[in-house]
Amino acid sequence: MTDLKPWYLSKTIWASLCTVVLAAASFAGVPTGGLEGGAVADGILQILTATTGLVALWGRVTARRAIA
Template sequence: MTDQKPWFLSKTIWASLCTVILAAASFAGIPTGGLEGGALADGILQILTALSGLVALWGRVTASRVIG
């Protein structure tokens, strides 16, 4: 891993940012519009948060260049 790339091209950075945003939205109780039931909305946010965390992990494992 000697090549460098800008931070905004990193899968790990973007997935980590999505994880933080989704977790903050869940914590803040952001309204979910037309979705019926709070449990459904909470479940969707939790699934998306878990998926973005997995993408961040995948991005780090498959990285071939360092962030410069």
């Protein structure tokens, strides 16, 4: 990995930021609009958090350039 790319082009950075935002939203109890039942909303946030965490791992494994 000798080529460099800006941080904002990194799949790993974006997926990690999304994971942090979703986890913080879940922790803070952000209202989820029209969803009925807290359990459904919590489940959706947990699924999205896990998915973005997996995307971050995938981004790191498939990276071809270092972040500048």
